Structures are given as C-alpha cells and as structure tokens.
Amino acid sequence: MLNIIAKAEHTHDLTKDEIVKLLATDEYNQELFAAADRVRKRFVGDEVHLRGLIEFSNICKQNCLYCGLRRDNQNLKRYRLTVEQIIDFARKAKSYGYKTIVLQSGEDSSFDVPTMQHIIREIKAMDMALTLSIGEKTREEYAAYKEAGADRYLLRIETTDKALYEALDPGMSFENRMRCLRDLKELGYEVGTGCLVGLPGQTLESLADDILFFKAIDADMIGIGPFIPNPDTPLAGAKGGTFTLSLKVMALTRLLMPDINIPATTAMETLDPHGRIIALQSGANVVMPNVTEGEYRQLYALYPGKICINDTPAHCRACITGKINGIGRKVSAGYGYRQKKKIGQ
Ligand code: 5AD
Ligand code: SF4
Ligand code: FES
Structure with a gap:
C-alpha cells in the first residue's frame, strides 16, 4: 500500500484498482494525507486562496433527492436577493480583502441572461475574479456570461455513475451535465x-471513477x-458520507492533480469541528467563506448543520484567517487562478 502512495506522490498517476485499494483500507490514511500535503506544498505552496461566497437565491427548479433546495421542499422559506443586494455584498467582500467572488444559487430562471450579465459586469468592474455556480445552462448562456467577464464556473458532476446520477437527480440527464462541463471548458x-461522497448506492469503484474523471477532463478545481x-428530503433516512472517506477522496485527487485548486469544503467542517483545517493539511488550498449577510445564510439550507449560519462576513473572515495562520499558512493576496505546472517525475 505504501508503494501505491509513493507512486501517486511521484508520478501523479494511479490505476482504478490502486485507488480502490487505498479507499478500502484505513490503515494508511495518515501516510496518504501526509503525501497529499507534501504534493500540495510542492505544487501550489503554502498560500490559501479565499473566495467570498454569495448565496443569492435558494429557489431551484430542480428536484435532486439529496438537496434541501429541491423544488418539492415546502419546508423552506425561499428568497432571492435583489441585484443591488448582490452587488452590495460583493463590494463589502472586496473591502474585507477577498479577491474572488463566487455567485451561487439554485437553478433560478428569474435571473435571466441580461440580469446576470449586469451583475457580472458590476463585480468585474471592482477588479475581482468572478466564479459562477448557478447550474446547467445552454452553451449560449455560458458564452454570454463569459463575454460579460465571468472567469470560472463550478458545476459538480456529483457522481460519474450515470444510473445513480439519474436516479438521484430526477429529470436531469447525465449527458447534459457532461455537455455543460465540455462547453464551459x-x-x-x-x-x-x-x-458527493457517501451517496446511497455509491461504491468505492464509483468514487475511483470520479477521481479518474476529474483528471481526464483536466478540471481546474475540485470540490x-x-x-x-x-x-426535508426523500433521502432523510439515508446513511450519509463520512468525514474520513471524503478526506481520502480529496487527498487522492490532490495526488493525481497536483496543480489544481481544491477547497476545504464547508460540508467537511459540518462533520468535524476542525474539518477545513484538517482538509487544508491533507491536500486542500482554498476556502470559500460565506459573505452573504443576514437571515439568508440560514435559508441556503442544502443540508443540516451548515457552519457559520449565525455569523457575519466580518467574523468569518477574521475566524478563517486566524485558523489558517494558526497552522503556519497564509492567506493569498492574489486572485488564485490555477497555475498549470508541467507534471513530471
Ligand atoms: N449534503 C452535502 N452536499 C450537498 N449538496 C447538495 N445537497 C447536499 C447534501 N445533502 C451539494 C451538491 C451541490 C452543492 C451546491 O451542494 O454537491 O453541487
Ligand atoms: Fe437545485 Fe443544485 Fe440542489 Fe439540485 S443540488 S436541487 S440543482 S440547488
Ligand atoms: Fe465562519 Fe469560522 S469561518 S465562523
């Protein structure tokens, strides 16, 4: 097993079989995490990139079985921020020192292309990098946002098991999700x-396929x-994923994709009070603190126990900086684009 970790650390290449072997045992986890931490340090350094996250609408036309924002969830008060609020939150995020804004929402069609273009142009005029995370759109829509200045786009494949994907995301097609990722590239x-790690019916083989898929499409970021x-969802009684298995999938992703950006996700900290810091020490180099203000944080309820729902943007900014400095790392002053490196031996 240690030879597989060494191979991953030095060649950044593993077979599906080797990935499954590592996922299947917890005996070498510390070695795996340490190797991912070294690769992180060697390729992307000690700087942590912060992205200010604005959750601007919890209205979604989709019905994913795992997600609290699904359209059939009647137990959720819905909101959408006004254009002015979104721009105001972005300006405040800039004043806290963020260099990237992430605009995230459910699939809310009321934000049409001209509206999104206006928001994008206003934020780009503040000299920030801009990421969109607003779901499946047509190629023409993606082209229009790009033309307005958007730099990055987040769209999780969720699982590369087509049958599982289509069972969990009724009405959505795996083909279209792939089409979206291809168009965006x-x-x-x-x-x-x-x-997502720990979906009902997901196997270790399927998680290995996910990791190999990230590499095959040369993704720039992996969450x-x-x-x-x-x-409040049909999967209420499901078992859910574990912190450790999620961390292992993340560490393996770092070993195979040494120069990409990998966030220490909020869901990790929901399962472990030190989750983001442990993730930053196991391959991650990005954190996405919430910069949405007021009650909206509570209402963006993808899953229960989400952290920071009663905190302010200013508090989170200071909190995360303290934690990052506490492990001898520093907050980056740059935009945090992926710096592609030649992956050699
Ligand atoms: N648990 C964890 N993550 C979730 N997401 C949606 N529902 C859940 C859940 N119950 C994630 C999905 C989506 C992102 C915005 O939130 O991966 O892409
Ligand atoms: Fe909507 Fe995304 Fe939640 Fe699916 S995962 S219901 S598309 S917000
Ligand atoms: Fe929000 Fe620590 S980052 S309270």
Whole structure:
C-alpha cells in the first residue's frame, strides 16, 4: 500500500484498482494525507486562496433527492436577493480583502441572461475574479456570461455513475451535465467540478471513477464533500458520507492533480469541528467563506448543520484567517487562478 502512495506522490498517476485499494483500507490514511500535503506544498505552496461566497437565491427548479433546495421542499422559506443586494455584498467582500467572488444559487430562471450579465459586469468592474455556480445552462448562456467577464464556473458532476446520477437527480440527464462541463471548458472558463461522497448506492469503484474523471477532463478545481442527509428530503433516512472517506477522496485527487485548486469544503467542517483545517493539511488550498449577510445564510439550507449560519462576513473572515495562520499558512493576496505546472517525475 505504501508503494501505491509513493507512486501517486511521484508520478501523479494511479490505476482504478490502486485507488480502490487505498479507499478500502484505513490503515494508511495518515501516510496518504501526509503525501497529499507534501504534493500540495510542492505544487501550489503554502498560500490559501479565499473566495467570498454569495448565496443569492435558494429557489431551484430542480428536484435532486439529496438537496434541501429541491423544488418539492415546502419546508423552506425561499428568497432571492435583489441585484443591488448582490452587488452590495460583493463590494463589502472586496473591502474585507477577498479577491474572488463566487455567485451561487439554485437553478433560478428569474435571473435571466441580461440580469446576470449586469451583475457580472458590476463585480468585474471592482477588479475581482468572478466564479459562477448557478447550474446547467445552454452553451449560449455560458458564452454570454463569459463575454460579460465571468472567469470560472463550478458545476459538480456529483457522481460519474450515470444510473445513480439519474436516479438521484430526477429529470436531469447525465449527458447534459457532461455537455455543460465540455462547453464551459471550450469557452475558456476555469472549470470546477466535484462529487458527493457517501451517496446511497455509491461504491468505492464509483468514487475511483470520479477521481479518474476529474483528471481526464483536466478540471481546474475540485470540490469534494460528504453527502449529509437532509430531513426535508426523500433521502432523510439515508446513511450519509463520512468525514474520513471524503478526506481520502480529496487527498487522492490532490495526488493525481497536483496543480489544481481544491477547497476545504464547508460540508467537511459540518462533520468535524476542525474539518477545513484538517482538509487544508491533507491536500486542500482554498476556502470559500460565506459573505452573504443576514437571515439568508440560514435559508441556503442544502443540508443540516451548515457552519457559520449565525455569523457575519466580518467574523468569518477574521475566524478563517486566524485558523489558517494558526497552522503556519497564509492567506493569498492574489486572485488564485490555477497555475498549470508541467507534471513530471
Ligand atoms: N449534503 C452535502 N452536499 C450537498 N449538496 C447538495 N445537497 C447536499 C447534501 N445533502 C451539494 C451538491 C451541490 C452543492 C451546491 O451542494 O454537491 O453541487
Ligand atoms: Fe437545485 Fe443544485 Fe440542489 Fe439540485 S443540488 S436541487 S440543482 S440547488
Ligand atoms: Fe465562519 Fe469560522 S469561518 S465562523
């Protein structure tokens, strides 16, 4: 097993079989995490990139079985921020020192292309990098956002098991999700994707396929988090993913994709009070603190136990900086684009 970890650390290449072997045992986890931490340090350094996350609408036309924002969830008060609020939160995030804004929402069609273009142009005029995370759109829509100045796009594949994907995301097609990721790459976005760990019916083989898929499409960012069952969804009684398995999938992703950006996700910290810091010491180099203000944080309820729901943007900014400095790392002053490196021996 140690030879597989060494191979991953030095060649950044593993077979599916080797990945499954590592996922199947917990005996070498510390070695795996330490190797991912060394690769992180060697390729992307000690700087941590912060992305200010604005959750601007919890209205979603989709019905994913695992997600609290699904359209059939009647137990959720819905909101959408006004254009002015979104721009105001972005300006405040800039004043806290963020260099990237992430605009995230459910699939809310009321934000049409001209509206999104206006928001994108206003934020780009503040001299920030801009990431969108607003779901499946047409190629023309993606092209229009790009033309307005959007730099990056996050769209998790969730799982590369087509049958599982289509069972959990009724009405959505795996083919269309792949089409979206392909269009985004071709249009010149930095593309982020990722998966949920611990979905009902998901196997270790399937998680290995996910990791190999991230590499095959040359994703620029990979966000990995445990599936956390939400009581207001059909998967309320499911088991959910574990912190450790999510961390292992993340560490393996770092070993195979040494120069990409990998966030320490909020869902990781929901399962472990030190989750983001442990993730930053096991391959991650990005954190996405919430910069949404007021009650909206509570209402963006993907899953229960989400951290920071009663905190302010200013508090989170100071909190995360303290934690990052506490492990001898520093907050980056740059935009945090992926710096592609030649992957050699
Ligand atoms: N647990 C963890 N993550 C979830 N997401 C949606 N529902 C859950 C859940 N119950 C994630 C999905 C989606 C992202 C915005 O939130 O991976 O892509
Ligand atoms: Fe909507 Fe995304 Fe939740 Fe699916 S995962 S219901 S698309 S917000
Ligand atoms: Fe929000 Fe620590 S990052 S309270």
